[in-house]
Amino acid sequence: MSSLCHVQSRHVCVVLPRNVRVHAGQRAHEVQPDFHLVRVEPEVLAHDAGVESDLDIPIVPVHANANIPPIPPARRYAELGTYLAEAIAAAPSAQRMALIASGHLATEVGGPRQFLGGNSPDDDFDRDAVGWMRDGDLESAIAGCSFARLAAAGNVTAQYLNFVTALAAAGGRPATFAEGTPSRFAAGPFFSWDMSS
Amino acid sequence: MSRFDVNKFITFVEAADEQVHQFSADPATYVARWVEKGEASRIPIADGGPLSDSERTALAEVDYVELYQMGAHPYVLWHFAEAVLVWAGELTWPELSGQFRSAVTEFGNPDFST
Numbered sequence: 372m373s374s375l376c377h378v379q380s381r382h383v384c385v386v387l388p389r390n391v392r393v394h395a396g397q398r399a400h401e402v403q404p405d406f407h408l409v410r411v412e413p414e415v416l417a418h419d420a421g422v423e424s425d426l427d428i429p430i431v432p433v434h435a436n437a438n439i440p441p442i443p444p445a446r447r448y449a450e451l452g453t454y455l456a457e458a459i460a461a462a463p464s465a466q467r468m469a470l471i472a473s474g475h476l477a478t479e480v481g482g483p484r485q486f487l488g489g490n491s492p493d494d495d496f497d498r499d500a501v502g503w504m505r506d507g508d509l510e511s512a513i514a515g516c517s518f519a520r521l522a523a524a525g526n527v528t529a530q531y532l533n534f535v536t537a538l539a540a541a542g543g544r545p546a547t548f549a550e551g552t553p554s555r556f557a558a559g560p561f562f563s564w565d566m567s568s
Numbered sequence: 569m570s571r572f573d574v575n576k577f578i579t580f581v582e583a584a585d586e587q588v589h590q591f592s593a594d595p596a597t598y599v600a601r602w603v604e605k606g607e608a609s610r611i612p613i614a615d616g617g618p619l620s621d622s623e624r625t626a627l628a629e630v631d632y633v634e635l636y637q638m639g640a641h642p643y644v645l646w647h648f649a650e651a652v653l654v655w656a657g658e659l660t661w662p663e664l665s666g667q668f669r670s671a672v673t674e675f676g677n678p679d680f681s682t
Contacts, residue, residue: 439575439641440681481642483673486665526677527643 437474437530445516448532449509452539459540470540474533476500478557479525490553493524497551497558500531504562507545509538525557534562541566571639572682573617577602577627578640578648580615592656596628633671639680642672 435451436442459468477493477500479485484492491497503512512535521528538546541564551558577599581587591598603624605616619627626634632649636642649668653659659667 438643479642481636481644481646481668481672482677483669485642485646485669487669522677526641526680 435533435536437532438527440518442518442521442529442532444518445513445532445535448535449513449539452536452541455536456540456542470537472533472537472562474530474560475525475528476531476551476558476560477524478527478530480527482526484525486556488555491551491558493528496520496524496528500534501549501551501560501562504534504538504546505549507538507541507543509535509543512538531560534560537562537564570618570620570623571641571680573619574623574627574635574638574640575644575682576617577619578635579644582644582648582651588651588655592652595630595652599624599628632668636672637675637678639678641680642677 433451433455435448437448455470459470462468476497477491479492499515500512502508503515516529516532516535518529521531544564546562547565548561548563550561552561553559581591581598599619602616603619605613606618607616609616622634623638625631626638630649630652632645635645646668649664650661654661654664
């Protein structure tokens with residue numbers, strides 16, 4: 372399977388929401404239903420992801436649609452994370468790999484609540500969402516991320532599902548760091564897992 | 569109304585500066601060419617597709633209020649409006665931000681599933 376070849380050739384896996392812009396030269400490979408593995412030049416990723424433009428490490432962006440319905444159920448995102456973890460573990464290379472996910476907590480863009488100020492359009496969702504990562508509570512994260520609940524928290528809150536992928540890829544272990552950092556319009560999600568231990 | 573095709577159109581335009589420039593130079597012609605290219609292809613293509621008459625009009629006029637009511641996805645619709653109105657110099661970002669929110673608030677959150 373061609374997508375596995377990329378992973379096995381010591382690429383970094385990156386899970387990104389669909390709105391990250393990728394244009395030229397990429398080929399999409401289905402890794403599982405609903406998801407594709409897309410290979411692009413690092414500078415394309417750098418444009419929107421804030422990565423250094425002189426990045427010289429291989430990158431494999433994984434575009435998971437977390438914006439526009441139909442959005443797969445949360446469990447599918449968890450299954451994607453498990454798949455990525457298995458692919459990385461099976462890689463013959465001894466080089467270190469990082470899996471990076473980009474997404475949101477409760478966020479509204481283009482709707483009645485956009486850019487209203489305040490910390491979040493849905494503080495309750497944010498509290499739960501940070502807690503699922505902090506506690507390593509994958510099943511509660513899946514249960515709490517129905518499409519209706521995500522939509523109620525803001526029209527692009529579904530991007531949080533990329534963190535469900537990350538949590539599953541980490542084996543459901545509690546995050547080493549989990550925080551929703553206050554910001555102007557929506558809290559900024561910061562989660563990390565130390566997989567060395 | 570095909571929300572998918574409208575979302576595809578506005579995403580294609582807003583995601584590349586060159587497309588924003590081409591669209592802004594002559595929106596009606598750009599929309600017409602999109603439809604013609606879609607009709608000329610026997611398979612789905614990235615830069616063309618079907619649009620209803622009302623969709624063509626709303627897109628050519630950058631009528632984001634109408635598109636919002638139609639069920640265009642708010643996220644990509646906002647970025648489309650931002651790209652073709654703010655970056656083209658018609659409005660400042662604070663102006664569009666305020667006008668957009670005020671205009672769509674009465675319509676709540678329409679069904680934007682595809």
